Amino acid sequence: MKQLLIFCLTILFVPQILSAQVPEVPKKKFTYVEDRDYLYDYDLRGNTIFPYRTKLRGAHYDSPLEHGQAIFEIEGTKVTISEKIRFSTAGIDAAPNKEPVTMHIHKTESKAFGFVMTLIDLRNPEIQGFIQFHCDRGRLVKLHYQEEPTSSEHIYYIAPTPDYQLNRDRLYFTQLGDVSLVDEEQLYKQKVVPFSTLELKYDHLEFNRIYAKDLVSIEFEEVVIPKGKRRKKREQFIKISDSRNKATPKQVFKIKKNKRSRFFDPIKGKEVPARVLKVVNEVTSKESEIFLVEGSNQTLKYIVIANMRYLLRSK
Structure with missing residues (x-):
């Protein structure tokens, strides 16, 4: 009888103990460095990039992003940039009502660090910006984005792929x-x-x-x-x-x-x-x-x- 009781308790509790030891895999929120190789300029097209940290160029520290606070959607001949944040030298603040910006891709050039995509606002061609794609052996590690020459440069970091x-x-x-x-x-x-x-x-x-x-x-x-x-x-x-x-x-x-x-x-x-x-x-x-x-x-x-x-x- 005692052995039967021990057997029943083992069946009841051991699976719960084992399941508690297996770590839950968190849902993916950001783009990972190893998601794709960027070897040619056309590899950039058709991507939606979710960075995980950001800062102003020249700032000492970067700040974490929530999922969806910054999105770069590259499709066809255009890029849609969604930045639901405001920058300062002290960090970032949420700006949920900030509208996305859509820019036309004028040209994409290969550089030693990766690629530079020149952007133009077709409604006002004098407004030109850029996105720099910084790669390490073909893996995207960060973006530098400037909407127009008079605006500040924003640096976005791509999340390292978890082990x-x-x-x-x-x-x-x-x-x-x-x-x-x-x-x-x-x-x-x-x-x-x-x-x-x-x-x-x-x-x-x-x-x-x-x-x-x-x-x-x-x-x-x-x-x-x-x-x-x-x-x-x-x-x-x-x-x-x-x-x-x-x-x-x-x-x-x-x-x-x-x-x-x-x-x-x-x-x-x-x-x-x-x-x-x-x-x-x-x-x-x-x-x-x-x-x-x-x-x-x-x-x-x-x-x-x-x-x-x-x-x-x-x-």
Whole structure:
């Protein structure tokens, strides 16, 4: 009887003790440094950036931001800057009723520290400002923003990626260099979990991070079908799962042809090496092409399906 009582108490309380020891993962509020690599000026487009700290240029100390107090939304040929704060040398004060500012992107230039985006107010072209994007090995670490020449310069800092997020990302997502495109047989045993997507819209690029809850994966599969005693038929498929696509969260394509060729990258404006898969949609019977773009050492860099690019995580 005593042993039964101890057993019941163990079942009742041990799970609660264990769950209390597992730290809760806080909801993401800010942009992280490791969210994306900024290697070219077009990498800036399609981003919404949430800094986590700020200060006036020349001030000794920076101040923490609440979620949504500062937002930089870069889309197409414009940038919308929302600053619901007022600056002083002593710090910042909340200004919830302050209206966002939308500026036209005049040009973007590469610099030693990163990029400079020159901004113009189309209603008054004499008003020109800028955003400096300061990067460390392609990772965005801070922004310098000035609305016009007579206004003060605001510095915004990007949040360092927490260790728990880095560890989860390393374990969950496929890394650059992980998938070889040399051995075709090995390819059909791979399941790729992309880190982010870049969608080519009519007039701009739209960037989105992928999270585990999105259930995004691209799987290569080979099915062997026996035909008689000695003959076997091999069929290859590519299976795409993306719960964010409400219309078709799961798609299956039969691969009719797989060859090494070139892919014209409209963003770079040039051809890049890639494996071209001629495929047929198993549901609609529509024919199309899927591109497996090569990176260094003939490893997978990203996958192009229609106007969507599935990007791998950099190590």
